[in-house]
Amino acid sequence: MRILLVGEFSRLHNSLKEGLLKLGHEVVIVSNGDGFKNYPSDYSNRAFWCESKLGNLPRQLIYRISKFDISKIERGLRFYFLLKKLKGFDCVQLINEAPIQTTSKFELYLLKKLFKQNHKFFLLCSGVDYIILNHMLEKKERYSIMNPYFEGKKEIKEQYKWMFDFNSKTHIKIHKFLLKNINGIIASDLDYVNPLKDNPKFLGMIPNPVNISNVNYIENPIEGKIVIFLGINIGNSYSKGIHLFKEALEIIKQKYADKVEVIVTRNIPYQEYIKLFNKAHIVLDQIYAYDQGYNALEAMAKGKVVFTGAEKEFEDYYNLTEKVAVNALPNVENLVTELSYLIENPNEIQAIGIRARAFVEKEHNYVKVAEKYLKAWEN
Incomplete structure (x- = not known):
């Protein structure tokens, strides 16, 4: 054809x-x-x-x-x-x-x-x-x-x-x-x-x-600071909820200054974007969504913990019983709570990352x- x-x-x-x-x-x-x-x-x-x-x-x-x-x-x-x-x-x-x-x-x-x-x-x-x-x-x-x-x-x-x-x-x-x-x-x-x-x-x-043959799972053990990545497209930042992510990150940086490294980019080409988020443990993708777009899925395939759309409708559709991503709600307090839990429980970052990769392999091949x-x- x-x-x-x-x-x-x-x-x-x-x-x-x-x-x-x-x-x-x-x-x-x-x-x-x-x-x-x-x-x-x-x-x-x-x-x-x-x-x-x-x-x-x-x-x-x-x-x-x-x-x-x-x-x-x-x-x-x-x-x-x-x-x-x-x-x-x-x-x-x-x-x-x-x-x-x-x-x-x-x-x-x-x-x-x-x-x-x-x-x-x-x-x-x-x-x-x-x-x-x-x-x-x-x-x-x-x-x-x-x-x-x-x-x-x-x-x-x-x-x-x-x-x-x-x-x-x-x-x-x-x-x-x-x-x-x-x-x-x-x-x-x-x-x-x-x-x-x-x-x-x-x-x-x-x-x-998702071309999983081109997106390798990244072994990224937490040996020092937990790296949090936020990539901003200025043209659609509000519709992605970036303003809420930024508020949450300011609180997290003060609360866990010695435990986290925050990377924020603005309007950079795809190839540069990929290089930077490859070193991240947590990727902040979007808030006002019920399911994941391509950027979130690519990060999940690499074993990242992604804050994105992962609502109950999504969990029900795919019959999920464990988290493969963090459902990012339009609420700063909730975002801070979810980020704090991961920072204080780094083993959960690794566990969600492994499940995220398996999910993408199964449902998005x-x-x-x-x-x-x-x-x-x-x-």
Whole structure:
């Protein structure tokens, strides 16, 4: 089967590609590399000129005047010139409703072109889109990544502006076009199941794939200080609950100054990020979630104790009786309590890390997950 994967978030499509290649399929990824993370792509529509030293100056000037990012146009144009190479695929999967990340009108035009020259199409729900946004705005869950928006000041709400693009008139046209023309929708984790469960094209949830052959378990005994790692993407820090992690870390640093080392990074490329968190015992990932995304799973596969989404719904779905991750609740006192317990009981860090690796091997093996995708696409 010839498969085209359009767009990339958190290395999901790259890991899926590796599983599909193992199964003997031909796979092509086209994406912009997910911004500063710069994930690999076979064909790139990254805004190279706008992101260069020469192009960034006019880009910033235009943005200050008009609040419009011209890199969107460059991404769209680069995708347009790739279209002749993106035809004749048996199956095309979009990472979300706006996988090209250009302007909404240009996005719809390019998607229509793509649909005309290929066969089956599937939509992956792996983040915010029209359905997810409206589900969160209606406050149908105990909490969501919108919590800081509902509770926040003006500067916090600024960080959420991009989400409301999915509610714009021009994007709703994309949503309706996709809903009419796709063969099915797949959720990448449990956070997206409830918003989609009544949609007639929903095919179910398929866990995030992790290439465990490339992610080695790290023997990292606690011989000195316990290392806690927090990697910050400034653009979505509030929706990840980073402000709560930072508050908790300030308390922990004072409480256990002689027992912990804290590493905090901001907007660094994936390869640098990996090098730094490899030495960590505890990784702080995200708060407003019920299940894990790819970053958390990769850390778990390395034997880290990860603070992330690990709610009862997650434990029930996988029939877990012991912790494989720490459920990070939106409560600083709770975060401090959980961190304190691990610092005072370092053997538990090792035990959770071993279980975390075993869990990822069993439930997120990239080849087994690729088989689930194939079954969904073929049926």
